[in-house]
Amino acid sequence: MKESDIEQWPPKFWKFHLSTTDKEPVEVAYTDARRFGRVRLVDCPGDSIRKYSPLVENGPDPVVDKDVxxxxxxxxxxxxxxxxxxxxxxxxxxxxxxxxxxxxxxLYQSKIHPEQYSDTFSDKEIARLHEAIRYVCQTAVDKLGDSNEFPEHWLFNYRWGKGDKSSAPKLPNGEKLAFITVGGRTSCYAPGVQKKTGAVVAGAKTESIKGESEKAEPAKGKAVKAEPKEEDDDDKEAVEDIKPKRSRKQAAKVKEEPEESDGESPPAKKRRGKAAAEQSKPTPVKKEIKEKMTEEEGGRRRSSRLRR
Structure with a gap:
């Protein structure tokens, strides 16, 4: 919590305010600007709180449960x-x-790309990630969550500049920052440090700290595998291109060849076709002659049968 929030009490965006009736009263306020959180009251001794739902369903705490x-x-x-x-x-x-x-x-401290699938890491990479989790969580607890006390080289100090043109687009060591959506959450990372060494999610949207965006090709059902080789600065967060297939209609259109022109204009062709249709249309006289010929032909056939 920032000092400016403490000066205003209850703080801005508070959703839960608790005051005790002890000799030395204690006040606690819960802030939640985006309203993602939930508050549950559990009637139990404080040291047994983790034995009750919802905490009992949670995994081990990196700071408290070091043995697990x-x-x-x-x-x-x-x-x-x-x-x-x-x-x-x-x-x-x-x-x-x-x-x-x-x-x-x-992930930044362990040099791991946020999109990479979990079952593609080596034992060495997993060891780095475990050490980084312990380091970051323990440091945050030691500093009582005061971000002003966090180490200068942490990504935390520079990740909040998304979309702010006045913020620094690089870390102090010169590494560029970018944002990518993974698991429905925005992830800040340094493409030059966090390399892809295995299968990654395809079709994700990537944007720089200044708000410039680039959307990867849509996934075709298979994960895109990244090469472990070094990448150029301009292509560090790009996903391997997948060439889209053409539809049948597009393929037919490509194969279709234009008809040879005889030099006659379209209006002239239209007039000529109309005239030909008029000539082939049966007139009353033609229709009468045709019916008479049909009747005579039928009479001749009947006479021929009678003779036999």
């Missing part, structure tokens, strides 16, 4: 799922307490 949240635990969860790693980190049933910015920070 081990590298082996994380490896088992990662390798047993086929989802983007960013989406897995946000799943509270896997790990407790990792929100959007914490997930982005841990």
């Amino acid at each position: 949240f081990t590298e082996e635990y994380l490896r088992g969860k990662i390798q047993s799922r086929h989802v983007p790693i960013k989406a897995l980190l946000l799943d509270q049933t896997v790990i407790s307490g990792i929100g959007n910015w914490v997930a982005d920070e841990t």
Whole structure:
């Protein structure tokens, strides 16, 4: 919470305000500008709160449950799922307490691309991710969530400039920042640091910190595999191109050849066709002659049968 929010009490966007009746009263306010959160009152001793729903369904806490949240635990969860790693980190049933910015920070610190599928990482990469999760969560707790105390090199200090032209488009080390939507959440990452080393999600929208956007080709049912080679600066966040197939109508249109022209203009052709249609149209006289010929022909056939 910012100091400006504390000066205004209850703070801006508060949704829940609790005051105790102790000798030294304590006030707690819950803010939720986007109204994503929920508040549940549980009647139980404080040290047993995690034994009750909804916390009992959550995964281990990287800070509190160090004996449970081990590298082996994380490896088992990662390798047993086929989802983007960013989406897995946000799943509270896997790990407790990792929100959007914490997930982005841990991925940046471990040099992992947010779109890459969880079951495509090596043991070395998983070890880096486990260490980064422990480091980021423990540091945030030690600083009591005060973002002014976060390390200068953290991605957190620069990720909030999305769409703001006045903000710095780079980290202090010169790395460019970009945003991509993964699992329905906006992810901030550094394409030059977080390389793709395995299968990634295709068809995602990427945009730079200044709001310039680029949409990848739509997925064709299969994940796009990225090459582990070095990428150019201008193509670090691009997904491998997939050439779309042409429809039957488009293919027929391409194969169709233009008819040879005889030099006659379209209006002239239209007049000539109309005249030919008029000539072929039966007149009353022609119709009468035709009926008479048909009647005579029928009489001759009857006479021939009678003779026999």
